[in-house]
Each structure stands twice: as structure tokens, then as C-alpha cells.
Amino acid sequence: MELRISKKPTLYRTKYLLPIIKEPVENGAIIATEGLIIDSGPYKQVKKGFIGEEVDLGASLLIPALVNAHTHLELAAFKWRLSPTSSFVSWIKKLIRLRQEITPEDYVKSARLSLKEMWQVGIGLIGDHGNTGLSVPLLRESPFRAVFFREVIDFQGRTNLKDFLKDHLKDSKIIFSLAPHAPYTVSPLLMQAIKRWTKKYRLPFSLHVAESVEEIEFLLYGKGPIRELLKERGQWPSSFVAPGLRPVFYLDRLGVLDENTICVHLTQASTEELALLTRRKAKPCLCPRSNIFLGVGFPRVEEMLALGLEPCLGTDSLASNDYLSIFAEIAALKQHFPHLSPHILLKMATLWGAKALKQKDMGYIDKGARADLLILSAKEGNLEQILETLVTNPPQKIGRLYG
Ligand SMILES: [Zn+2]
Structure with missing residues (x-):
């Protein structure tokens, strides 16, 4: 799956979000536009006041590229x-x-x-x-x-x-x-x-x-x-x-x-x-x-x-x-x-x-970071099990969400 981020602010909902610089979020979301993340966190919090398009990524784990x-x-x-x-x-x-x-x-x-x-x-x-x-x-x-x-x-x-x-x-x-x-x-x-x-x-x-x-x-x-x-x-x-x-x-x-x-x-x-x-x-x-x-x-x-x-x-x-x-x-x-x-x-x-490499807007998911993310399967197991599998066996399918 490859998703290009549109010019209009769009909310992407996911089962797990791994921001790297913060604790993982279950039932998380990001809002992105023109290649940039403008909000991220728990779905309910991110959704508040947002009226744009919403894309549900289902049983997925979102991590930075x-x-x-x-x-x-x-x-x-x-x-x-x-x-x-x-x-x-x-x-x-x-x-x-x-x-x-x-x-x-x-x-x-x-x-x-x-x-x-x-x-x-x-x-x-x-x-x-x-x-x-x-x-x-x-x-x-x-x-x-x-x-x-x-x-x-x-x-x-x-x-x-x-x-x-x-x-x-x-x-x-x-x-x-x-x-x-x-x-x-x-x-x-x-x-x-x-x-x-x-x-x-x-x-x-x-x-x-x-x-x-x-x-x-x-x-x-x-x-x-x-x-x-x-x-x-x-x-x-x-x-x-x-x-x-x-x-x-x-x-x-x-x-x-x-x-x-x-x-x-x-x-x-x-x-x-x-x-x-x-x-x-x-x-x-x-x-x-x-x-x-x-x-x-x-x-x-x-x-x-x-x-x-x-x-x-x-x-x-x-x-x-x-x-x-x-x-x-x-x-x-x-x-x-x-x-x-x-x-x-x-x-x-x-x-x-x-x-x-001195690229301050990459390598994490948060407001202000570049929207260059991987969509990985989170269908089986809890987050810790999913992450353990991910670092042991390289995933076969890697989706991308990018601007
Ligand atoms: Zn070398």
C-alpha cells in the first residue's frame, strides 16, 4: 500500500502509533498535509475539532521511515x-x-x-x-x-x-x-x-x-x-x-x-x-x-x-x-x-x-516532523509482540504514507 498525502489536511487513524520520541499510542492518529505532520497522538484527542477527510488504516502500526x-x-x-x-x-x-x-x-x-x-x-x-x-x-x-x-x-x-x-x-x-x-x-x-x-x-x-x-x-x-x-x-x-x-x-x-x-x-x-x-x-x-x-x-x-x-x-x-x-x-x-x-x-x-545526518525533521512522528511513514501490519498480537516480531524477522509487506 502506498498513500500520498494530499494537499488538504487529512487525518490517518491507526491501531498503533510509534512516535519514537514519545511513548507508543494505542488507537492513534496523525493529521498531515503537504508532506508535514501537523498533529499526532491519541485518536480522540487529534480528532477533536478536526473537520477534514479521515482515512482509517485499520490494524496497522505507523512508524517513521x-x-x-x-x-x-x-x-x-x-x-x-x-x-x-x-x-x-x-x-x-x-x-x-x-x-x-x-x-x-x-x-x-x-x-x-x-x-x-x-x-x-x-x-x-x-x-x-x-x-x-x-x-x-x-x-x-x-x-x-x-x-x-x-x-x-x-x-x-x-x-x-x-x-x-x-x-x-x-x-x-x-x-x-x-x-x-x-x-x-x-x-x-x-x-x-x-x-x-x-x-x-x-x-x-x-x-x-x-x-x-x-x-x-x-x-x-x-x-x-x-x-x-x-x-x-x-x-x-x-x-x-x-x-x-x-x-x-x-x-x-x-x-x-x-x-x-x-x-x-x-x-x-x-x-x-x-x-x-x-x-x-x-x-x-x-x-x-x-x-x-x-x-x-x-x-x-x-x-x-x-x-x-x-x-x-x-x-x-x-x-x-x-x-x-x-x-x-x-x-x-x-x-x-x-x-x-x-x-x-x-x-x-x-x-x-x-x-x-543532521535532519531535524525526520526519524520520529510528531507535530512538525516530515510525513514519511511506514504502514506495517498489526493484525496479530499486542504491541510488544508485534515489535518483537518486527525486529526479529524483516517484514514482507511495508506500506508507505508520504508527502
Ligand atoms: Zn562504507
Whole structure:
């Protein structure tokens, strides 16, 4: 079911409403017009004084559309072309090799298909990362809200950022930002320059951090397969001296950690590193299915939550995942951490993703929020049972209510 919100204020009644920022409501309703929620709460309260059209959604659960805070649409053509591995660097090498073999048409076709898939699985906001910008026109014509991160890879630090910034800030549909790929693929000075630029325009700053043991080895000792890879790629600066620090401490020394920094993966982050991220108010972004695919370990979600961090979720790309579904990421987390409540998992998938991408009107249901909602079946069981099922088995049918 797909319902477009009309220009005239309309009331939508539902069996359960999950506002995320407030307690769930049984027999709830929202009033929406032109893509915006203008009222929400218990049906009786919302109905009072309202004289417009009313739509009864029946035995449904309404939740905000999900946020995929980290993906790479331009790698969608890699679906099924790479196998699960336990060697992170050999996976990167295969990826680099395969990139040459895919045609420009294939890249675009696959990215377009992925956008369709993300719509079907209930995503409303995307944090997309790319080195070419091929997904930008596709995102622009799509129904999604999107932040596009132009990803920088340059360990020699020769990139002129001005080349990436032409006209992009004038884009009205897509929020454009910059993202250094990782601490081991971007030079320290360039990393700081990117941070300075994103800070100037109050934009989110996103990078892969503490993803593999190879990354830790490289930053601590300047050795291992990452050093070899950089040499092979002609990216090895002869003057490089390893910082001798774990990734989060290294990034902190560069001054790039703050509330606008999204740290993707963190599978190898130590307790001390997670504590530092908490002090800096940085935002973890977890991609558990990609972590399983690459055999890089699993994020310590319970520890992050206990420290007060607000992790959001991403699928990463189809080079390390087979499905761009945030419900599938939720189910993977639930399987590893059965004690995580559906409320926390859904908060990670909605509100905390929107906060990380700095989209204040998304990820929750309330007056003033964007009307981008999912209509899910609530035919069987009470609310707690319905939510438990939802986070354990990705739903087959996802209806949408949007403006
Ligand atoms: Zn990624």
C-alpha cells in the first residue's frame, strides 16, 4: 500500500502509533498535509475539532521511515560479485580490480535498482557515499531525502578540495558533504581540511573507523597489508611516520571528532576509544551485515549504549552486503544481542540516523516532523509482540504514507 498525502489536511487513524520520541499510542492518529505532520497522538484527542477527510488504516502500526545512514550506491553493481572473506585487504584489492570491469551503464542501472529496493524496504533518508557522483542525479529524481558524501581517498594528500565543491552547495534537493574514506586512506592534513570545510557549513562528516585489525596494525606500527596496499597503489608517502595510536585516538589528535562526526563500523574500537567518542559526542554508525561479510568482528552495541552513545545503522554497499535493508541490519543485531529491546533498535534505525545526518525533521512522528511513514501490519498480537516480531524477522509487506 502506498498513500500520498494530499494537499488538504487529512487525518490517518491507526491501531498503533510509534512516535519514537514519545511513548507508543494505542488507537492513534496523525493529521498531515503537504508532506508535514501537523498533529499526532491519541485518536480522540487529534480528532477533536478536526473537520477534514479521515482515512482509517485499520490494524496497522505507523512508524517513521527508516534511515540508511551509510551506503555507497555507486557500488551497487558489485552485488554477488565478491565473496565473503576473512581478509579485509584482499577484499579491497578485488574491489579495486573489479571496478575496471563494470560498464558505466551497469553502475547507473544497479544504483537505480538499489534505490527502488531501498524504497520497498522502508527507507526514507539515505547517507550515500561516492567517489564519482553518479548517484547524485538518481537521488535528485527519487522520493528520498539524501545526504551525499563525496568520498575522498588520497593518502598522499594532493587533492584540491575545491575541485569537489563547485556548485554543490546550491543543490536544493540533496545535502552535499565531504567524507574522508578512512584514517589509512586520507593524509592527516587533508583529513583536517575536510573537517574544516564541513564544520564551516555545519555538515555531517563521515568516515570508516576501526573497521579491521589491519587498520589498527597500520596506525600503531605503520606495518602490514595496508602499508603494502598503499605502496602498490602509489599512495605511499616516503615521509610517513605511523602515529602510534589506535584509530579513535589518532582522529582525536587531528581534532576531527565532534557531534557532527559519524564513525562507521567501530568493530575494533576499544572500551577507551568508545569512551572518548562518548565525550566527543560523535555518532557511531553500525553496519553489522557488512561486518559479518568481511569477517571484521562485530560492534559492541551494548557497551556503546551503556556509555550513552547513540548508534545509527547503515547497510554499507552491495560489495559487502547482499541487501540494502535496515530491517535486515536490525535483525542481525537482534540475533547477536537478543536482549536489545525493539524500542532501542528502532530508535537506532530512525531517530539516531536522522540526528547523525543532521535532519531535524525526520526519524520520529510528531507535530512538525516530515510525513514519511511506514504502514506495517498489526493484525496479530499486542504491541510488544508485534515489535518483537518486527525486529526479529524483516517484514514482507511495508506500506508507505508520504508527502
Ligand atoms: Zn562504507
